[in-house]
Amino acid sequence: MFESWHLLAEGLVAASQPSVLIAIMIGAVIGLFIGALPGLGPTAGVAILLPVAVSFDGTAAIAALGAVYYGAQYGGAVTAILLGIPGDASATMTVIDGHKLARNGKAGAALGLSIAASFIGGLIGLILLTAFATTIAQAAIAFGPIEMTALMIFSLSLVSVLGGKDLNKAMMSLFVGLFIGTIGLDPMVGLPRFDFGEVRLFDGIEFSIIAVGLFGLAEMYATPPSIGKPEENNRFCFRELLPDIRGTLRCWRELGSGSLIGFFIGILPGAGATAATMIAYAFAKRTSKHPERFGNGAMEGVAAPEAANNSAAYGNMIPMFALGIPGSGTTAVLMGGLLMIGLQPGPMLFQTQSAFVWTIFGSFYIGNLALVAITIVLTPVLATCAFVRPSYLFPAVIAIIAFGIFGINNSMFEVVLVIGFGILGYLMMKLDYPPVPLVLGMILGPILERGIRRTLVASDGDMSVFFKSPIALVILLITVVLLVAPWIFQKSQPKPEATIEPDATKVH
Amino acid sequence: MDTYEAHQGMKRRTLLGCGAAFVAAQSLTLTSARANAYPSETINYIVAFGVGGGSDIVARTMAKVINEKNLIPVKMLVENRPGGSGAVGYSYISSRKGNPYYLGGVGVSFFTTPLLGKMPLSYKDFTPLAAIARSPYILAVLADSEIKTIDDIKTAKGLTIGSAGAVSDPALLSHLLNKQLGASIKVVPYDGEGEVMAAVLGKHLTLLFGNPNEILEQVNAGKMRALAVTSAERMASLPDVPSFKELGHDIVHTQLRGIIMPKDVPADAVAYWEGVMKTVSDSPEWRSQYVDRFNEIPLFLNSKEFGEEIVATSQRYETLMRELGLIK
Numbered sequence: 001m002f003e004s005w006h007l008l009a010e011g012l013v014a015a016s017q018p019s020v021l022i023a024i025m026i027g028a029v030i031g032l033f034i035g036a037l038p039g040l041g042p043t044a045g046v047a048i049l050l051p052v053a054v055s056f057d058g059t060a061a062i063a064a065l066g067a068v069y070y071g072a073q074y075g076g077a078v079t080a081i082l083l084g085i086p087g088d089a090s091a092t093m094t095v096i097d098g099h100k101l102a103r104n105g106k107a108g109a110a111l112g113l114s115i116a117a118s119f120i121g122g123l124i125g126l127i128l129l130t131a132f133a134t135t136i137a138q139a140a141i142a143f144g145p146i147e148m149t150a151l152m153i154f155s156l157s158l159v160s161v162l163g164g165k166d167l168n169k170a171m172m173s174l175f176v177g178l179f180i181g182t183i184g185l186d187p188m189v190g191l192p193r194f195d196f197g198e199v200r201l202f203d204g205i206e207f208s209i210i211a212v213g214l215f216g217l218a219e220m221y222a223t224p225p226s227i228g229k230p231e232e233n234n235r236f237c238f239r240e241l242l243p244d245i246r247g248t249l250r251c252w253r254e255l256g257s258g259s260l261i262g263f264f265i266g267i268l269p270g271a272g273a274t275a276a277t278m279i280a281y282a283f284a285k286r287t288s289k290h291p292e293r294f295g296n297g298a299m300e301g302v303a304a305p306e307a308a309n310n311s312a313a314y315g316n317m318i319p320m321f322a323l324g325i326p327g328s329g330t331t332a333v334l335m336g337g338l339l340m341i342g343l344q345p346g347p348m349l350f351q352t353q354s355a356f357v358w359t360i361f362g363s364f365y366i367g368n369l370a371l372v373a374i375t376i377v378l379t380p381v382l383a384t385c386a387f388v389r390p391s392y393l394f395p396a397v398i399a400i401i402a403f404g405i406f407g408i409n410n411s412m413f414e415v416v417l418v419i420g421f422g423i424l425g426y427l428m429m430k431l432d433y434p435p436v437p438l439v440l441g442m443i444l445g446p447i448l449e450r451g452i453r454r455t456l457v458a459s460d461g462d463m464s465v466f467f468k469s470p471i472a473l474v475i476l477l478i479t480v481v482l483l484v485a486p487w488i489f490q491k492s493q494p495k496p497e498a499t500i501e502p503d504a505t506k507v508h
Numbered sequence: 509m510d511t512y513e514a515h516q517g518m519k520r521r522t523l524l525g526c527g528a529a530f531v532a533a534q535s536l537t538l539t540s541a542r543a544n545a546y547p548s549e550t551i552n553y554i555v556a557f558g559v560g561g562g563s564d565i566v567a568r569t570m571a572k573v574i575n576e577k578n579l580i581p582v583k584m585l586v587e588n589r590p591g592g593s594g595a596v597g598y599s600y601i602s603s604r605k606g607n608p609y610y611l612g613g614v615g616v617s618f619f620t621t622p623l624l625g626k627m628p629l630s631y632k633d634f635t636p637l638a639a640i641a642r643s644p645y646i647l648a649v650l651a652d653s654e655i656k657t658i659d660d661i662k663t664a665k666g667l668t669i670g671s672a673g674a675v676s677d678p679a680l681l682s683h684l685l686n687k688q689l690g691a692s693i694k695v696v697p698y699d700g701e702g703e704v705m706a707a708v709l710g711k712h713l714t715l716l717f718g719n720p721n722e723i724l725e726q727v728n729a730g731k732m733r734a735l736a737v738t739s740a741e742r743m744a745s746l747p748d749v750p751s752f753k754e755l756g757h758d759i760v761h762t763q764l765r766g767i768i769m770p771k772d773v774p775a776d777a778v779a780y781w782e783g784v785m786k787t788v789s790d791s792p793e794w795r796s797q798y799v800d801r802f803n804e805i806p807l808f809l810n811s812k813e814f815g816e817e818i819v820a821t822s823q824r825y826e827t828l829m830r831e832l833g834l835i836k
Contacts, residue, residue: 047588048559050560141709141710145712189697190834199595325703326702337560340560347725409596457668458694
């Protein structure tokens, strides 16, 4: 461990040379904008920069690509908070409370908190990455299909608190999400499912398309045309543009839990940062003394997912650096970058390319600090968005959405899809169906399906294997306890208000 | 790696032509008479998958070598058109019928997506140009596994193997193993080769068929043991590991790194690219930047030989997919 810090110190020095610093700054700024742009996320950002970056010197190239990745985590929150549109997939949960805060005239506070959460989440993720990269990688691969199944069952039980007040509607919404998650080539058999003969649905529907349509477009559709000027409570006030330090400090618990959850979910191959933010948000709400504040502009509701997605970004890199396994789309592209500059990620990388690895880790620390500086300076400027009239703002935003969604795969088909999901979101809003269970179903459903089916293929249909894995067994027991405990608690001491789930999921 | 791109659940997103221009310096000695000769326009290398994957690395390395050595008098642009398990990119190329300025690479999906019947094309809609490298698969287990030789596979029970997607080379090879050895290996589809490797290292799977590049890294680190290779001969980088063929099993299957053009391109364009590819394949640059770096087997196949291999490979996939019940 001490050796790690010594190596890191050397890495920090190496990462401070001008060429690497410039690469970090370029990467961070590009990442910030890609993240803020609805539709395009870190995977697209890294892919866009990759062909250019590999022509730099190797270390600078990877430092820049890494900076795009974590820079996007900062950027995604900006759009989520100010416009109510997830800038990237992992900012979806930030929309719920973040945009509410902005509408209540606390745009600056929400942005400041998201920066702080991003920084703290990133820092905790980085420290864990620095100290335990190789050890943790070994623990992460203990999660196979059986353990993933148990973890997804646990996650779905946690997120049941996010359903809103009408359980039936929440379940309907969840099942629509699960259905959307099955569109595309069957992961086990390879046959197309629900593709309606459309080859462009083979790879399924990109999550950003659904998130942007359901949250962003739906809300713009629902804004009455008569609203030509900002809401009354959005009177321009310079103080509202500034971060709220005391409010941020009060969220220490959510910042901590979000960072840890994000990191550990992030390491698991195939789970992803978006799932991490959902679990972190649900956990924060479940353990909160005031769960009713979640969904109505709770600072904690911004802190947990923002800490989680930044932390997850570093967790995600661990299997790549330590084992040569890309755990997500973004790290798969990043790994392509390592291969292109002539490095082989894998168990030998730490030994054979020690100086390179530690310089890259050093660049992550520098990049994180740089992003805090950049975003804090930008906050007051960006926050003024909240005071722009919708009649000016929305056309520009819709154009940006169309551009961002088109940019994912250069496909007009996906632009049409996002409009369709906007209409679905509008109808759900009007009929009072919460959109959050839908996105949960879409993210968690496919992971659950793969876990169950992979397990059963390997075990020849024997269900008992789910209870033979100690890790799975513990997770399933915790799930049962969490589900049953409130029910028993309720029976013994009736307390009606505790049973009413607050309306957590209405985004506006 | 190609299977990874084809079947992974997480889509790779890319921007069109994002700065991929490898600007080949125009030859100053170009005479006006030669300006009309082929090629006189930019060559578009269409990658049917995302940036950073196996097909993309082949394309970009090839373009880089061609550019550095000034092998063609025009620019070669690498453009990614991912989607539909390769259907988007391959349809794009084939729609440029007779146009010798569009070319693409061949991956597993080049065969499997048309066979699934969801792309109104097949290998017959393309002109094979040449192949310049071959990537075998290595059957490997964890270093502490009880399985020491291929014979142990016959008797062992409960063996599992990973595959990136339902139809992939590892799935095909496992199927052949079961048939030829009478083994009972179960194929568990994952979303990508990285996930498969993670599952093997985490002991959720017992066997793995992988690219030399992935496996050698783990073998050198002492984490895995290679059992046999699917090339006809042993690999130079693994001299102690036998091939299936020398063990008496009729399992020879490798992935070819080759390029294709749309149907009906002029014969002189085919001859032109055979020449360029021969030079690339013989060049020390290609050797060091691709073949040696990724531990592949160098070779050169001309248009005719490559075309024959394409037909044979497509038939192999067709048989597998019929047996798996994916096509009727």
